[in-house]
Amino acid sequence: WFRDSMGQLRPVTQTMRVTPSQDVLHIRHVSPEDGGRWVCRVSNQFGEQRLETQLTVTAQLSAHVQPQLQVVNSGDSATFNCSVTGSPIDSVHWLRNAESVAPISDGETSAGSRVRLLSQQVLHVSGVTRSDRGMYQCFVRNDRETAQGSAELRLGDTIPELQSTFIEQVLRPTSPVSLHCSATGSPPPQFSWFLDGEVLTAATVGHRYAIGQYVDQAGDVISHVNITSVRVQDGGLYTCKASNSLGSVSHAARLNIYGDMWMATTSPIHAVAGHDITIHCPYSGYPISGITWERRGQELPVDLRRTRGEGGSLTIGRVDPAVDAGSYTCTVRGNTGELARREIQLTVNNPPVMEPFFFPSSLQEGSRAQVTCSISSGDLPISFTWLKDGQPLPDSLQIEQKKGGGFFTFLVFNQVTSRHSGSYTCVASNSAANVNYTAQLLVKVAPQWVIEPHDVATLAGGSLVVHCQAQGFPQPQITWMRGQDRMSSEFQPLDYADGRTVLTPNGSLVIQSVGPKDEGYYLCRATNGIGAGLSKMVSLSVN
Structure with missing residues (x-):
């Protein structure tokens, strides 16, 4: 008797529920898993015949x-x-x-x-x-x-999403104004407010400002900036930013106050080399007739790398420290011709550039190894962190971490084992950015017995399972062979064509309808290209 298993016929072995008895197959307590194609094969010395039956189980x-x-x-x-x-x-x-x-x-x-x-x-x-x-x-x-x-x-944790924001407004001095932003997120986001890129707090702008936030019944976080009586100096680009541990989202719009041109002081702007940067002109007053940007006394032209945005902002693409670092002057002209100027300092920080690293592909248990993580460019100081599978290196692995020159670090493995296999990440950080690179360490391990085969004896006509299982890396391949006697040095690979002898995926040997001709000596061999491999000879006796 055979059963169709994914297109292949597998011999039916006797179990507590399934009993093959010559021309009759008994299945007790039928379940849906028993459904499928069953095959009866009858053979003698002159040939064979097959009959297929499709069993459909309803449940x-x-x-x-x-x-x-x-x-x-x-x-x-x-x-x-x-x-x-x-x-x-x-x-x-x-x-x-x-x-x-x-x-x-x-x-x-x-x-x-x-x-x-x-x-x-x-x-x-x-x-x-x-x-x-x-x-x-x-x-x-x-x-x-x-x-x-x-x-x-x-x-679970979600990045903040803005639900409502404020719009650009034009007001007259002494008018009240309230700017609102709301956001969702988990953990609940915290709001920050900025005016022309500078952090806005009640302490920095005096008691005329009221800044706060609360959570409504729907779980949205709502934040506001209230000004009871605006002045010309309160005009500018206002930004609300909602942040939590997963990220942040922001919105910006101008508040324009009628009055003469006025420029606020601003802190130096920090940019990261190779990234875009937008510089806002910190002006207030309304209306205006134009905004210009200068550098070294010359008006900056608009080109592919330098563009002007809404509100007179200046955007520089792919900042180059050698070309773009330095002072920029923003000039605002009012409708009546009055001018206001402010010089803004742009500093450019260079992020770390990490060179790829690799582990040797031929590492075996007991070998020594070293891997170096180096930074080819980037502003100092640079701090380094090593991770294994996303976590700090366990002390139990006894991996030595060493640093040198301030721009490289390396790991030393005095004796690698299978426990060292995994993903190793080097993280480098400076004032500009964090960068990382990950490499795989795969330690090759010679085969080791999981279940070692042993001599077996069985009754004729029954089924037999001889276990032989091994582990290692790469996964060992199990091969069964047969010899003439215990002292034999010549073994022949087993023939599985008759359907009685089956090699299971885990390496065990199954023999159906065992007879005297199956008696003898069998050799199980486990190899994976590492070391000599394992082999064990067992005897099979049929009573």
Whole structure:
């Protein structure tokens, strides 16, 4: 007797439920897993015949979605598995918040390319957002009944999202004004306010300003800046910024106050080499007739790298410290011809540039190793941190961390073991940026016995399993051979063509309908190219 398993015929072995008895196959307590193609083969010295039977098992449908509750951070992925019992299964259908998630093509669904069916019973959501939260249901149907399971997706930590913002306004002196921003996020975001790029606090602007925030019943964080009586000096570009541990989001708009031109003092602007920077002109007064930018007494032309934005801001693309660092002068002209100027200092910081590093590909247990993380350019001082699999290096691994010259660091492995295998990340930080690089360390390990084979004796006509399992890296390959006697030096590979002898994926040897001809000596060998490998000879006796 044989059973179809993924297109291959596998011999039927006797179990507590399944009993092959010559021309009759008994299956006790039939379950849906027993459904499929069963084959009876009859043979003698003149040939063989086969008969196939398709067994269909009907059972009450049941569906369960796992995990039943997932708490996922914004941007991460979520996977739901619909475990189905019962038979037959005609269709599997998914709903999200009572709306269909129907497959379109190649697993993509009507909910979009972020929501995909990896199979009928596995739903995957990538880049989770607020719109993905809610209840997910798996419906299973046949022509007699329907079953359904459900699960909930909740958002964990999420990056802030602005829900409402303020607009540009034009006011007259002594008018009151209130600027509001609201945002969602988890953890709840904290708001910061800026005026022309400078941090705005009640302490810096006096008691005329009231700055605060609170959480409403919907869970939104609402922040405000209130000015009871505005002055010309209160004009400028106001920015609200909502931040939490995952990130930040900001909004900016001008507040224009009628009056003469006036320039606020401003701190030096810091830029990162190779990145874009926008410099705002810290002016107030309204109306104006124009804004100009100068450097070294010459008006800056508009070109591919230097552009002008709304409100007269200056944007420099891909900042070059040798060309762009220095003083910039912003000049604002009022409608009546009055002028206001302010010199702004731009400093450019160079981020670390890390050279890629690699571990030797031939490392075996017991070897020594060293890897160097070096910075080819970037402003000093530079601080270094090493991580293994995203976590600080465990002391138990006894890895030496050393630094040299302020611009490189290296790890020393006095004796590598399989426990050292993993991903190693070097993180370098300076005043401009943090950079990192990750390399894989794979330690090759010679085969080691998991289950060592032993001599066995069995009764004729039964089934036999001889265990032989090994571990190592790469995963060892198990080979079975047969010899003439215990002292034999010649072994021949086993022939699996007759279907009685099967090599299982874990390396164990299965022999069906054992007979006297199966008696003898068998050799199990485990090799992976590291070391000499393992081998063990066992005897098989048939009574």
